Amino acid sequence: MILPISIVYFSNVSENTKRFVEKLDTNANRLPIKWDRDNPFLIEEEYVLVVPTYGGGSEGHAIPKSVREFLNVKSNRQYLRGVIGTGNTNFGEHYCKAAEMICEKTGVPLIAKVELLGTAEDVEKIIGRLRLLYEYEL
Numbered sequence: 001m002i003l004p005i006s007i008v009y010f011s012n013v014s015e016n017t018k019r020f021v022e023k024l025d026t027n028a029n030r031l032p033i034k035w036d037r038d039n040p041f042l043i044e045e046e047y048v049l050v051v052p053t054y055g056g057g058s059e060g061h062a063i064p065k066s067v068r069e070f071l072n073v074k075s076n077r078q079y080l081r082g083v084i085g086t087g088n089t090n091f092g093e094h095y096c097k098a099a100e101m102i103c104e105k106t107g108v109p110l111i112a113k114v115e116l117l118g119t120a121e122d123v124e125k126i127i128g129r130l131r132l133l134y135e136y137e138l
Contacts, residue, residue, distance in 0.1 A: 005026070005046055005047065005048060005081065005130055005133070006026070006027045006028070006029060006043070006045055006046065006047040006048075007021055007024060007026055007027065007028040007029070007047060007048055007049075007050055008028075008029045008030075008031060008043055008047045008048070008049050008050070008070075009021045009028060009029070009030055009031065009049070009050035009051070010030070010031045010033075010050075010051055010052065010064050010066055010067045011030060011052070012033060012052070012054075012064070013033070016052070016086065016116060016117055017050055017051075017052050017086050018030065019117050020050070020086055020114060020116075020117050020118045021050055023117075023118060023123045024123060024126065024127065024130075026130075029041075029043065029047075031066045031067060031070055032066055033066060034066065035065060035066045035069040035070070037069075040069070040070075040073060041070055041076075042073065042075060042076060043076055043079055044075070044079070045079060046079050046081050047079055047080065047081065048080075048081055048082045048083065048084060048111060048130060048133070049067070049071075049080060049082075049083045049084070049102065050083075050084045050085075050086060051063070051064065051067050051083060051084075051085060051086070051098050051099055051102065052064070052085075052086045052087060052098065053085065053086075053087045053091065053094060053095070053096055053097045053098040053099070054098070062094065062097040062098040062101060063098040063101060063102065064098070067098070067102075071102065071106070077106060080106055080108050081108060081133060082103075082108050082109045082110070082111040082130075082133055083099045083102050083103050083106075083108060083109075083110055083111060084099065084110075084111050084112050084113075084114060084126060085097075085098060085099025085100065085110065085112070085113045085114065086099075086113075086114045086115075086116070086118070087113070087114075087115065087116075088115060088116060089115055095113065095115075096113040096114075099113065109133070111126060111129050111130065111133065112125060112126050112129060114126070
């Protein structure tokens with residue numbers, strides 16, 4: 001494991017976000033595609049959230065439902081240290097909108113925006129930023 005911080009991510013059936021997260025080579029936990037209220041996903045350690053944007057520009061649908069449900073659990077929010085957004089620049093001003101909205105609401109930093117699967121340069125940049133974030137938290 002390269003990074004000393006966990007990743008929590010949402011990836012739909014396309015698995016684009018999953019393929020990006022795998023490049024980070026760290027402890028990663030995938031949120032369920034469909035939220036289970038009877039068996040909610042809980043995390044009890046510091047983490048960075050990786051989230052795609054959905055809804056084609058509609059702010060009401062930009063954040064995937066499972067991510068909203070996950071963050072509605074207070075104990076899950078308390079360990080959130082930053083957000084990485086994934087998306088497609090073809091969305092224009094809505095590119096990585098979900099990540100921006102989550103950061104605004106929770107007060108954590110937006111670590112990076114990544115287009116689609118990300119490049120090797122994106123991975124290097126994010127690993128560097130995550131290391132800085134972790135060192136700062138100590």
